[in-house]
Amino acid sequence: MSINDIPADLLDLFDDYIAGELNEDGISRLNDLLVKDEHARRCFILYSRTHTDLYAVARANRASHAALSALATLSSDPNKETQPSSAEPERSTQQALPQPFRRNSLRTWLAPLATAAMLIVGVFVYQSQTSAVSVQIAWIQNAQNCKWHLDLPPTGDMYSGRSLQLESGLVEIGFESGASIILQGPATLELLTANSARLRFGKLAAKVPKSAHGFTVLSPEGKIIDLGTEFVMSVAKNGSTEVYVDKGEVQALGNKSEAQKVVHVKEKEGILLADGAVSRRPSQDSSPTQFIRQITLPPIIAPRRVTLDFKETVSGSLADADGLGTGLTHRLPGTGKRMLQHDTNLKLNIEKGQLELTTTDSDINRRYKLEQGEYLGFRLSDFGFTGTEDFSIAVTIPEIPELAAVGQFGLFAGTRNDRSIRGGLIRDNTATAKNSTDKNVTIYQQFMANNNGGSDSNGFFVGLYASGEDMQMTLRRTAGKYFLTVGNHKGANTIDIKHPEFLNGEKDIFLGLYGANTQSNTPQMIIIKKIEVTVWEQLKYAPLAALERK
Amino acid sequence: MIQTGATVLHNFDYKLRVAYDRWLDAHQGCHLSEVPEHDLKVEYADLLQRNQGQLFAYLHSLVRDLDDADDLFQQTSIVLWRQFRNYDRTRKFLPWACGVARLEVANFLRSRSRKRLYFSDELSLLLIDTQEKIEIDSFEDRREALSECVEKLRPRDRELLDECYGNSSGIGEAAVRRGRIPQSVHNSLRRIRRSLFECIHRTISTQAHGRENA
Numbered sequence: 001m002s003i004n005d006i007p008a009d010l011l012d013l014f015d016d017y018i019a020g021e022l023n024e025d026g027i028s029r030l031n032d033l034l035v036k037d038e039h040a041r042r043c044f045i046l047y048s049r050t051h052t053d054l055y056a057v058a059r060a061n062r063a064s065h066a067a068l069s070a071l072a073t074l075s076s077d078p079n080k081e082t083q084p085s086s087a088e089p090e091r092s093t094q095q096a097l098p099q100p101f102r103r104n105s106l107r108t109w110l111a112p113l114a115t116a117a118m119l120i121v122g123v124f125v126y127q128s129q130t131s132a133v134s135v136q137i138a139w140i141q142n143a144q145n146c147k148w149h150l151d152l153p154p155t156g157d158m159y160s161g162r163s164l165q166l167e168s169g170l171v172e173i174g175f176e177s178g179a180s181i182i183l184q185g186p187a188t189l190e191l192l193t194a195n196s197a198r199l200r201f202g203k204l205a206a207k208v209p210k211s212a213h214g215f216t217v218l219s220p221e222g223k224i225i226d227l228g229t230e231f232v233m234s235v236a237k238n239g240s241t242e243v244y245v246d247k248g249e250v251q252a253l254g255n256k257s258e259a260q261k262v263v264h265v266k267e268k269e270g271i272l273l274a275d276g277a278v279s280r281r282p283s284q285d286s287s288p289t290q291f292i293r294q295i296t297l298p299p300i301i302a303p304r305r306v307t308l309d310f311k312e313t314v315s316g317s318l319a320d321a322d323g324l325g326t327g328l329t330h331r332l333p334g335t336g337k338r339m340l341q342h343d344t345n346l347k348l349n350i351e352k353g354q355l356e357l358t359t360t361d362s363d364i365n366r367r368y369k370l371e372q373g374e375y376l377g378f379r380l381s382d383f384g385f386t387g388t389e390d391f392s393i394a395v396t397i398p399e400i401p402e403l404a405a406v407g408q409f410g411l412f413a414g415t416r417n418d419r420s421i422r423g424g425l426i427r428d429n430t431a432t433a434k435n436s437t438d439k440n441v442t443i444y445q446q447f448m449a450n451n452n453g454g455s456d457s458n459g460f461f462v463g464l465y466a467s468g469e470d471m472q473m474t475l476r477r478t479a480g481k482y483f484l485t486v487g488n489h490k491g492a493n494t495i496d497i498k499h500p501e502f503l504n505g506e507k508d509i510f511l512g513l514y515g516a517n518t519q520s521n522t523p524q525m526i527i528i529k530k531i532e533v534t535v536w537e538q539l540k541y542a543p544l545a546a547l548e549r550k
Numbered sequence: 551m552i553q554t555g556a557t558v559l560h561n562f563d564y565k566l567r568v569a570y571d572r573w574l575d576a577h578q579g580c581h582l583s584e585v586p587e588h589d590l591k592v593e594y595a596d597l598l599q600r601n602q603g604q605l606f607a608y609l610h611s612l613v614r615d616l617d618d619a620d621d622l623f624q625q626t627s628i629v630l631w632r633q634f635r636n637y638d639r640t641r642k643f644l645p646w647a648c649g650v651a652r653l654e655v656a657n658f659l660r661s662r663s664r665k666r667l668y669f670s671d672e673l674s675l676l677l678i679d680t681q682e683k684i685e686i687d688s689f690e691d692r693r694e695a696l697s698e699c700v701e702k703l704r705p706r707d708r709e710l711l712d713e714c715y716g717n718s719s720g721i722g723e724a725a726v727r728r729g730r731i732p733q734s735v736h737n738s739l740r741r742i743r744r745s746l747f748e749c750i751h752r753t754i755s756t757q758a759h760g761r762e763n764a
Binding site: 038 | 591592595596599606607614616666667668672673677680683689692693696697712714715739740743746748751
């Protein structure tokens with residue numbers, strides 16, 4: 001209805017009525033006009049409804065503004081924020097289910113916002129009323145990969161009348177009565193009472209203990225009353241409803257059926273609710289498989305981590321020139337054979353909290369002088385590695401040294417000197433540059449290479465770094481794939497190359513760092529401030545059990 | 551994001567939900583294990599929830615004052631439950647509920663001396679009848695469209711709406727703040743309301759046109 005469909009004098013009366021400006025005569029006149037004419041009444045209903053709805057919009061808008069202000073306060077508290085370690089692959093944060101929200105995701109921001117909005121809306125709308133305490137009638141017990149409509153998950157507001165619009169994922173909802181359902185997105189469910197709900201659309205699987213006898217699910221075509229069972233139901237877009245009983249018995253009633261025509265649906269039986277009536281389905285031997293009846297948690301991943309900050313000696317580890325344990329435990333097999341037990345190329349500087357590695361002339365590529373090569377690190381099986389877990393090594397190196405061409409330093413993972421993947425920085429023998437103080441600096445390229453059989457393959461070179469800069473370097477295996485990240489204060493760059501299939505399934509992998517003044521006689525010192533090695537162990541048990549194991 | 555139409559309106563429903571929750575609290579004596587009683591409660595909750603927007607708007611159109619409409623809505627929902635066993639299932643719920651609401655309004659007006667400033671019983675009944683002929687879906691569509699239309703208003707109009715509809719002493723305060731007389735604020739509201747009404751019409755027509763072409 002357009003505004004022009006309302007006669008002008010009538011519209012004036014409507015506005016005066018709404019504003020409370022009509023006297024008795026005016027009310028009486030409007031009353032008479034409306035009594036006489038149905039079209040006028042129709043106009044009045046729609047116009048005054050707009051007026052009512054405007055209250056809704058304005059008041060909710062105010063509440064939203066208040067919620068946004070509340071959010072500003074929340075986000076200004078730095079203690080609330082937790083950042084994952086830069087060495088930690090993204091995957092580990094994503095696997096931190098079953099917490100409903102992931103760190104650093106947009107939802108983490110929206111969750112308090114939504115909560116604040118709900119709280120403030122409640123307070124605002126009811127500010128003139130006595131303490132109206134709403135009672136939650138249901139709770140989210142588990143969730144997996146949930147995407148909620150408008151990104152608004154239910155957060156402490158599962159009151160009667162709440163509509164849950166799940167766009168995708170699974171959510172397990174427990175009702176106060178003890179009944180529980182698994183809602184499978186996309187689905188829309190409305191909470192009614194502590195023992196009932198309405199499924200407008202989508203699929204659910206219900207488990208109802210005796211205490212919740214009578215648990216009722218309404219659908220657009222009828223209702224299902226549970227008598228202490230397990231059942232599944234789905235509601236199509238047109239409202240037609242299918243129900244199948246896994247265990248026990250339910251009662252079904254169509255919208256248009258008389259109350260006494262309740263249909264009893266027994267175990268392994270199915271019914272269809274359509275056009276307001278119940279019809280039986282041919283009996284099925286096997287239960288419908290398209291329903292998810294249980295939320296299975298993704299594997300729990302626990303990090304096993306060692307961090308060396310070189311502020312103390314570690315007994316039983318590779319010793320430096322003075323016999324101090326560096327904390328590094330193994331060399332890559334096939335390297336460093338000629339090194340003394342007290343490696344003269346290593347110095348543990350406890351005072352400064354750093355390990356100083358003097359490079360030697362060696363190269364993994366073509367197995368060049370590897371007996372004097374410095375390829376130092378850890379044996380992953382010491383961290384519970386069995387061949388399938390992901391892992392990473394991260395190092396912090398201040399002030400990149402000036403190695404002559406084709407000097408290089410970086411990180412490696414492999415089983416021996418001719419089976420490895422490595423990457424890091426390699427001296428670029430063509431580029432030269434001056435830094436901001438007009439000093440000549442050495443230019444490095446970020447690179448990564450496989451070595452299977454002694455010679456490098458799949459080499460990849462990218463980006464430029466200058467000597468004197470500070471840098472962090474991480475080599476990680478995520479979901480079985482290798483990545484090398486090199487970063488400085490300007491940002492980080494991650495590269496990967498063809499997957500080294502020859503390392504698949506290898507159980508005895510060594511992970512570490514190396515430094516080499518390849519093809520030159522000018523050793524340089526590489527300073528290492530920190531090394532962190534992590535193996536992500538897949539646990540078969542729930543997180544609690546994992547804690548106990550620790 | 552938080553302010554999209556559906557969210558805003560969903561939040562407004564909250565007040566009706568709280569009213570319903572209070573009603574539930576007051577009726578905890580009904581044991582869930584007694585299936586017939588529980589059954590009835592489920593049915594009632596479902597019907598009330600589906601029709602609450604309509605019922606509230608009906609009350610509001612009769613009494614004009616939002617707080618009065620709030621009180622009457624709560625009162626009516628309790629009376630409806632008490633009479634729910636006698637509700638004739640062959641009749642539609644909304645006309646029945648509005649009929650009960652109308653009597654509550656009449657009781658309420660009796661306690662007020664200025665009864666003549668309200669509609670007649672005859673008109674209250676006729677309004678139920680006419681409302682019944684308008685499809686419920688269209689009210690929902692109009693509410694959605696209204697939210698969109700409010701977003702499109704000029705900032706100063708939106709601000710005025712927010713002030714006047716956002717709290718009960720709004721118009722007076724808004725007038726003082728702007729150095730205007732209340733009548734002039736009423737006139738502005740009237741202009742904004744009419745433009746919104748037209749915007750709703752255009753929005754719904756465009757949507758319907760889009761569906762036809764789809």
